[in-house]
Amino acid sequence: MTRIAEIADANRARFARQLACTRIHDLLASHAAAxxxxxxxxxxxxxLPHVELAARVDAVARALVASGIAPGDRVATMVPPSLDYWLTYLATVSIGAVWMGLNPRYQLPEYQYLLDDAAPSLxxxxIEYEGRAYGAELxxxxxAVGTFVALGDPxxxxxxxxxxxxxxASVDDATLAARRLAVDPEDIAVIVYTSGTTGKPKGAMLSHRAIxxxxxxxxxxxxxxxxxxxSVAPINHVGALNNVCMNVFAFGGKIVFHHRVDLDAIARITVREQLTxxxxxxxxxxxFAAQPDNGLTRLGNYKLIVFGGGATAEALLTPVVATGVPMYNVYGQTETCGIVTATDRGASPAIMAETFGRALPGAEIRIANAAGEALPIGxxxxxxxxxxxxxxxxxGRPEATAEAFTADGFLRTGDLGVERDDGNFTFVGRLKEMFKSGGYNIYPIEIELALNEHPAVAMAAVLPVPHPVFQEVGHAFIATADPALDADALxxxxxxxxxxxxxxxxFSFEAELPYLPNMKIDKQALKRRLEEKQAA
Incomplete structure (x- = not known):
């Protein structure tokens, strides 16, 4: 196995051109020249080649400046994954304004909350997508929005x-260049709202420096x-912006946009474009595993797969590893601009199932108690x-910001973990998801992993429910296509x-579980189901 830090150190000289860039637009200008x-x-x-992409970004940026968008103003984009998303993002951040994405899956109250909270100027x-009139709705x-720009018939x-x-056309080259030169790496580039699994979403401010x-x-x-x-993931998610698009953008690679998660389309595009x-x-x-034609074999077309967003059962990983594609389990959050750890190159399926690896170069990770004191291994x-x-x-939340960091500058992730003797870290669960049953600490993810090892279980989610003797016990939601699967068998x-x-x-059984836009299981929706059932 090879450590990530060793690989990164070996490549630094090769990527000196990109490493000299400090702001997001610097990368586009560098690629357009090189x-x-x-x-x-x-x-x-x-x-679009890089030079044409740069020209189109310039045109949108000029129009934003002419429309009165000032440094620090928020600009929102409501589109599915598409070139419109990428152009408006790159243009907005290039002039010191702050970009945010809106997901087409959101409903009116969610849009209301985000528009009220972020107060975008534009x-x-x-206007219309898949039969829904977004222009009229928004x-x-x-x-309070100053300007709506119609992508479609206004x-x-x-x-x-x-x-x-x-x-x-009224903005000359010197004006545009001055706006871009004034952008500081510490300026906020993007606001990404957390998924809201434990309450109202908060807007994480990500700077040019961090991204x-x-x-x-x-x-x-x-x-x-x-x-x-x-790029098929919702544009409002850090995974789409940073883990997918910004990484390939940093390389100078190509991004193929497709408006939705469609496994057949992804497979066709992967082969046609030779995606890596x-x-x-x-x-x-x-x-992929549920596809009738051995869908996991489609993953063999890639040259690199990174995965995260939850614990993955070894039984699910093993056939993916068998494709021979280099794979890494990674960990990160919205608040960390995405990926901050990775397993070693060549790690076994067991290591990738049990751990999310080590900190990436430049990052520090520790396991700490509530007082911010580092805990021992194990x-x-x-x-x-x-x-x-x-x-x-x-x-807009200074108190929440203060609570998010320890006195010595560590971000409190709200996730529970363990550092192992081998230096890898294991994800235990969300701090707020742990519950006590008869005096024991119960971590749902441990149970979910065990359930996911059953061949008839597609996905599992465990939540606490009240119990007259043990205070709380687990209830398991099971996604399965097997009508014969029952509680006794599990x-x-x-x-x-x-x-x-x-x-x-x-236990309860259904064809599929509800998902958040970031493809994590929507445990808030499952919690509401349990509450409604208990109330009835």
Missing amino acids: LPDAEAAIDGELR VFCR QSIGG VGRAVALDTFMARG MAAALCNLCWMADGLASTI YLVASPTSFAM ATGEIQVRGPYCMTGYF RDFLKARLANYKIPKT
Whole structure:
């Protein structure tokens, strides 16, 4: 096995050009000069080399300046994964404004909350998508938004895209260059709202420094694996922006945009475009495995797979490893700009199932107690992270920002973990998901991993429910396609794997579980189901 730090150190000289960049736009300018004709972005039939991408970004940036967008102003984009997302992001951050993505899956109350909280001055909006009238919806609640720019036929007070772009003619080269030169690496580039699994989402403010540090670090160890990728994840998620697009962007590779997660389409595009890099998750592995034509073999087309977002059962990993594609289990959060750890190159399926590896170069990770004191190897405590990849804070929430960091500058992740003797870290669960049953600490993820080893279980989620004797016990939600699977079979299966007090007392079975936009299981939705059932 080879440590990530060793790989990164060996590649630093090779990527000296990119490592000299400190702001996001610096990368685009560098690629346009060094790799002008290399493909940078593909959306349907449209294929843009870096020099053309840079020209289009310049045009959008000029129009933003002409529309009065000032440094620090928020600019939102509501589109599926597409070139529109990438252009508006790169243009916005290049002039010192702050970009944020809006997910087409959101409902009106969610849009209302985000528009009220972030108060964007301008919103780019796909007017209609898959039969839904987003332009009319967002305008109905966005009275405080100064400008809506229509991506499609304009409705209401939305400005036609051509009209908006024409404004940019009044902004000369010197004005645009001055705006870009004034951007400081510590300036906020993006606000990414947390998924809200434990309450209302908070806007994590990610600076140019943090986003660039993360992308350039990943560039040095992922290297040629970043030659190309597909962007299908929601644009409001740190995984789509940083783990997928910014990493490939740092390399100078090509990004193929596709508007939704469609396994057949992903497979076709992968072969046609010879894609090299895939960011996956336990959910996506399970989805591929469920395909009738041995879908996991499709993953063999890639040159690099990184996965995270939850614990992955070894039984699910083993056939993916058999494809021969180099794989790494990684860990990160919105607040860390995505990936901050990785398993060693050549790690076994068992290591990748049990751990998320070690800290990436530049990052520090420790396991600590509530007082912020480091715990010894083998002890369970909070995973805490320090380094250049961490967020600046939460937008408009100074108290929450103060609570998020320890006195010595470590980010409190809210995740529980253990440092092992071999230097790898194990994910135990969310601090707020742990519950007590009869005096025992119960970590749902441990039970979920055991359940996921059953061949008929596609995915599992465990939540606490009240109990008259033990205070709380586990209830397991099971996604399965096997109508014969029942609670007794799973209890028998778990008896050889878990202590009796950890085995869920009740089970429910369904075809699939609800997911958040980031493809994690929506435990808030499952919690509401349990509460409604108990109330009835």
